[in-house]
Amino acid sequence: MIALFYYIIKVIVCSGILYGYYHFALRNRVFHEWNRFYLLTAVPFSILLPILDINIMAPADSDSKIITALQIVAGADEYILAANNSSAINWSTELITMLAYMSISLVFAGIFTAAIFRIMKMVRRYKPVLLENFFFINTTEPGTPFSFFKYLFWNEEISLEGENGKRILEHELVHIREKHSWDKIFIHIILVFFWINPFFWLIRQEMTMIHEFIADRRSVGRGDVNAFAKLILEASFPSHAGILTSSFFQSSIKRRLAMITKTTNPRLMYLSRLMMIPLLFLLVFTFAVKAKTLITKDEAPVVHLDQKYYVVIDAGHGGDDNGAISGSLKEKDVNLQLARMVKELNKNPSLELVLTRGDDKSTALPDRVKFAEEKNAQLFLSIHVASAPSATEKGITAFISKTDLSRYDQNVRFASLLLNNLSTIYNVDKSIKQRENSGIWVLDKNVCPAVILECGYLSNTDDRNYISSKANQEKIARQILKSIEDYFSKTVLIQPATPAVQLVKISANDTVPKSKAQTAKNPSANGNTEVVVQGYGSNKNTNSNNEVVVQGYGSNKNTNSNNEVVVQGYPSKKNDEAGVRYFVDGKEVNSAVANSINTDNIASVNVNKSNSTTGTINITTKSNTTTATTITVQGLKKGSPPPLYMLEGKEISEEEMKLIDPEKIESISVLKDKSAETLYGDKGKNGVIVITLKKRS
Numbered sequence: 167m168i169a170l171f172y173y174i175i176k177v178i179v180c181s182g183i184l185y186g187y188y189h190f191a192l193r194n195r196v197f198h199e200w201n202r203f204y205l206l207t208a209v210p211f212s213i214l215l216p217i218l219d220i221n222i223m224a225p226a227d228s229d230s231k232i233i234t235a236l237q238i239v240a241g242a243d244e245y246i247l248a249a250n251n252s253s254a255i256n257w258s259t260e261l262i263t264m265l266a267y268m269s270i271s272l273v274f275a276g277i278f279t280a281a282i283f284r285i286m287k288m289v290r291r292y293k294p295v296l297l298e299n300f301f302f303i304n305t306t307e308p309g310t311p312f313s314f315f316k317y318l319f320w321n322e323e324i325s326l327e328g329e330n331g332k333r334i335l336e337h338e339l340v341h342i343r344e345k346h347s348w349d350k351i352f353i354h355i356i357l358v359f360f361w362i363n364p365f366f367w368l369i370r371q372e373m374t375m376i377h378e379f380i381a382d383r384r385s386v387g388r389g390d391v392n393a394f395a396k397l398i399l400e401a402s403f404p405s406h407a408g409i410l411t412s413s414f415f416q417s418s419i420k421r422r423l424a425m426i427t428k429t430t431n432p433r434l435m436y437l438s439r440l441m442m443i444p445l446l447f448l449l450v451f452t453f454a455v456k457a458k459t460l461i462t463k464d465e466a467p468v469v470h471l472d473q474k475y476y477v478v479i480d481a482g483h484g485g486d487d488n489g490a491i492s493g494s495l496k497e498k499d500v501n502l503q504l505a506r507m508v509k510e511l512n513k514n515p516s517l518e519l520v521l522t523r524g525d526d527k528s529t530a531l532p533d534r535v536k537f538a539e540e541k542n543a544q545l546f547l548s549i550h551v552a553s554a555p556s557a558t559e560k561g562i563t564a565f566i567s568k569t570d571l572s573r574y575d576q577n578v579r580f581a582s583l584l585l586n587n588l589s590t591i592y593n594v595d596k597s598i599k600q601r602e603n604s605g606i607w608v609l610d611k612n613v614c615p616a617v618i619l620e621c622g623y624l625s626n627t628d629d630r631n632y633i634s635s636k637a638n639q640e641k642i643a644r645q646i647l648k649s650i651e652d653y654f655s656k657t658v659l660i661q662p663a664t665p666a667v668q669l670v671k672i673s674a675n676d677t678v679p680k681s682k683a684q685t686a687k688n689p690s691a692n693g694n695t696e697v698v699v700q701g702y703g704s705n706k707n708t709n710s711n712n713e714v715v716v717q718g719y720g721s722n723k724n725t726n727s728n729n730e731v732v733v734q735g736y737p738s739k740k741n742d743e744a745g746v747r748y749f750v751d752g753k754e755v756n757s758a759v760a761n762s763i764n765t766d767n768i769a770s771v772n773v774n775k776s777n778s779t780t781g782t783i784n785i786t787t788k789s790n791t792t793t794a795t796t797i798t799v800q801g802l803k804k805g806s807p808p809p810l811y812m813l814e815g816k817e818i819s820e821e822e823m824k825l826i827d828p829e830k831i832e833s834i835s836v837l838k839d840k841s842a843e844t845l846y847g848d849k850g851k852n853g854v855i856v857i858t859l860k861k862r863s
Contacts, residue, residue, distance in 0.1 A: 173216055174360070174362065177212050177360065180211075180212040180215055180216060180449060181212035181365040181369070183449060184208040184211065184449070185365040185368055185369060187441070187442065187445050188201070188372070191441055192204060193372070194421070195438060198376050199380065201372075202373070202376045202377075205369050205372060205376070206349060208369065209356055209369060211449075215449060267362070270361060274361050278358060285317075288303070289317060292305050300339065300342050301316055301317045302320060303317060303320065304320050304322050305320065306321070306322055311335075311338055313339075313342050313347070314347055315345075318342065336384075337381045337382065338381075339385075340380065340381040341381055346377045346380075349377070350373070350374075375421060375422075379425045382422050383425070469514060469651035469655050470655075471514065471517070472516075472656065475654050476518045476520065476541050476543045476545075477517060477520070477543060477544065477546070478520055478521075478522060478537065478538045478541060478543045479519055479520070479521050479549065480505070480521075480522040480523075480549065481498070481501040481502040481504070481522065481523055482498070482501045482548055482618075483498035484498050484501075484526055484527050484528055484529055485498075485526060485529075487528060489550070489551070490624045490625070491624070492553075492624040492630055495624060495630065495634060497550065497551045500633055500639075501551065502523070502525070502526065504621065504639055504643055504646075505521050506521070507640060508549075508643045508646050508647050509521060511647050514651060516654075519650075520537075520543075522534045522537050532607070532611075535611050535612050538612060538613055538614060538616075543613070543614050544654075546612050546614050546615065546616035547580075547584075547617055547650070548608050548609075550619065550621070551620065551623070551624055551633060552620040552623045552624070552625075553623055553624050553625045554623055557625050558626070559625070559626060560623050560628055561595045561622065561623075561629070562588050562593070562620065562621055562622055563595045563619075564581040564598055564617055564619050565598070565599045565600065565601065565606060565618040565620070566578065566581050566609060567609035567612075567616065568602075568610075570609065570612070571758070571816070572814065572858045573615045574815025575812065575815055575846075577609075579615075579653060580615055580649070580653050581598045581617045582596075582598065583649040583653055584619055584645075584646065587649045587652070588645045588646075590645065591645060592622070592641075656840060746782065748760040749783070749784045749785065750763065750786075751786060751787055753821065753822075755825070756813075756816055759822045760785060761859075762826040762827055762830050762831075764827035767788050767827075768785055768786070768787060768788070771783065771786075772786075808820050809853035810846060810852065810853070810854045812846075812854060812856045812857065813826070813857045823857070826857065830860055831860070832858045832859055832860040833857075834855060834856070834857055834858075835855070836853065836854070836856075837850065837856065838853045842854040
């Protein structure tokens with residue numbers, strides 16, 4: 167509604183300027199046909215011009231006053247549209263005003279319809295007689311004679327044989343031949359919808375006078391003006407109240423007489439009409455042309471990449487799934503606009519951007535991941551807009567997988583680049599998010615590094631207004647594209663070695679496929695809270711004591727084939743997240759290393775708990791039977807510093823690497839030279855060994 171009233175104001179201003187030009191340059195001039203055409207054109211021009219959108223690209227460093235003015239107008243339009251999108255329809259002052267406006271429009275529509283019915287009633291009451299190309303109707307109605315389209319309503323008290331009768335008849339026939347009734351119908355339909363515009367009423371009044379000027383000149387010409395004046399002054403018929411008819415007696419006598427006697431000045435005529443050209447240019451540039459900043463090649467150069475890369479841009483939600491909603495603004499629409507914009511802005515021949523959806527349709531989460539696999543994608547970005555119960559939460563955020571650690575570094579790199587680049591244009595939360603309460607399907611199940619980018623909160627007024635603007639959407643899209651190029655560029659270093667990764671609780675309806683959503687169950691059979699040390703299977707023990715149960719070892723004789731270690735008494739989540747520290751043969755290791763040790767090489771496990779949520783797990787290995795994992799990097803000189811070891815996205819030492827059971831290794835990737843340094847900085851200068859463990863069932 168805000169945008170509608172803003173549009174009406176622009177129509178009023180535009181028509182006011184056009185009428186002002188008519189009043190001072192064209193009114194009371196003798197070129198009546200030209201004035202008729204001008205007024206008829208001014209009405210639709212005033213209505214259509216404010217909705218035109220002609221964009222021109224201006225250099226970013228331009229100091230032109232005209233460009234600055236155009237940018238101000240464009241900014242005002244975008245602000246109004248953003249405010250309109252963010253406002254919900256409710257029983258507010260705006261809605262009441264809208265209903266009142268529409269009610270008045272209905273009243274004018276009723277008056278217009280009633281006038282038509284009155285004329286048609288007169289046609290049915292009196293018998294029309296066809297004379298040449300018009301219908302003659304002889305009546306006793308007050309206000310006659312007058313004409314309406316091809317009907318001439320005559321008053322039987324006026325003699326057609328007299329001089330006055332002949333002049334009046336010719337006058338009304340001019341109205342019929344010139345089709346003046348169409349002009350009246352057109353302007354009255356416009357006034358039904360734009361009754362609030364005072365300049366349209368003035369145009370209607372002037373249009374009626376121009377019709378009379380044309381009919382007077384055609385019927386009287388330069389004949390006996392005194393006789394014409396006497397004809398009008400002696401008329402004693404009551405005025406006719408019709409709003410759609412052309413009556414001989416209803417218009418200003420003084421102006422009509424002045425127009426009959428007025429002489430023409432050709433030079434003045436041409437000068438008055440030529441002044442309209444600069445006026446039209448001014449109006450078009452004021453209301454239709456909008457200046458946008460041109461991004462030059464120097465500002466956004468195409469990044470050189472060493473090979474072809476395929477990137478999937480996923481517009482979240484779609485179809486029946488609207489996502490977050492604020493007023494008329496829907497998340498699915500914003501996501502799609504941003505995704506399309508990123509693809510359209512891409513000019514890099516080494517980047518192939520493909521969309522999971524190019525229109526408003528539903529796409530299942532597994533299908534989005536499958537799409538990335540089919541395209542052999544090397545990067546996946548899912549675009550969303552967030553919403554929160556609190557209107558104070560704001561800013562752009564990024565999510566990575568919590569469960570898929572095989573691409574942890576790549577995910578962090580991409581998320582860091584996105585947040586760093588977007589921070590140059592808007593507020594961002596630079597701590598990378600991971601969902602605490604459950605996984606996110608397109609992140610956990612993907613075949614390549616993947617990030618979800620939440621481009622602000624629709625529940626926050628500032629974010630909502632910012633993301634609603636097309637200009638701001640383009641800014642976001644450009645920074646997303648830059649981040650993608652930076653990710654594959656060998657010249658852009660990775661993010662800081664220890665980026666801030668934050669676990670958050672979020673609720674969303676698009677993180678787990680509906681057909682596969684499951685309720686988490688406590689594996690304990692006795693209701694006690696348990697923690698299973700990952701990598702050793704699930705616990706089947708039902709011991710009621712809060713004790714350490716190492717099946718197959720020690721006092722507990724309950725052995726099974728799983729060789730599993732269960733630590734009872736801790737919350738049901740990963741031990742290292744609960745504050746548990748792991749020690750192997752007296753040296754602290756991370757949970758991934760502890761999980762990768764062959765259980766056959768474990769001599770004992772000792773658990774110390776300081777409280778219900780923290781503690782240490784001490785593992786002692788059978789040193790005489792321990793099988794060390796040996797990995798070498800070909801090409802390194804003998805005696806050179808050891809390479810960097812990465813296990814499940816975390817840095818480990820060479821001693822920790824030797825504890826890994828080779829049977830539990832899924833793959834080993836070796837990075838050398840520039841590629842290692844690009845991804846891992848100085849730590850990777852001696853080579854990097856990336857170890858991925860087999861997925862645990």
